[in-house]
Amino acid sequence: MRRIEDGSSRQVTFLKRRNRLLKKAFQLSVLNDAEVTLMVFSPLASYMNL
Secondary structure, three states, X not given: OOOOOOXXXXXXXXXXXXXXXXXXXXXXXXXXXXXXXXXXXXXXXXXXXX
């Protein structure tokens, strides 16, 4: 794995991966009746508490 140099490509990839991560966290919470906290750090926003 290596860093994506193009800023716009990096942002698109980040958003896609973040959305997949959100979906998995939601599935985990539903399947296990658990509370899930997800904190995602991005260079554009210091953090996103989702």
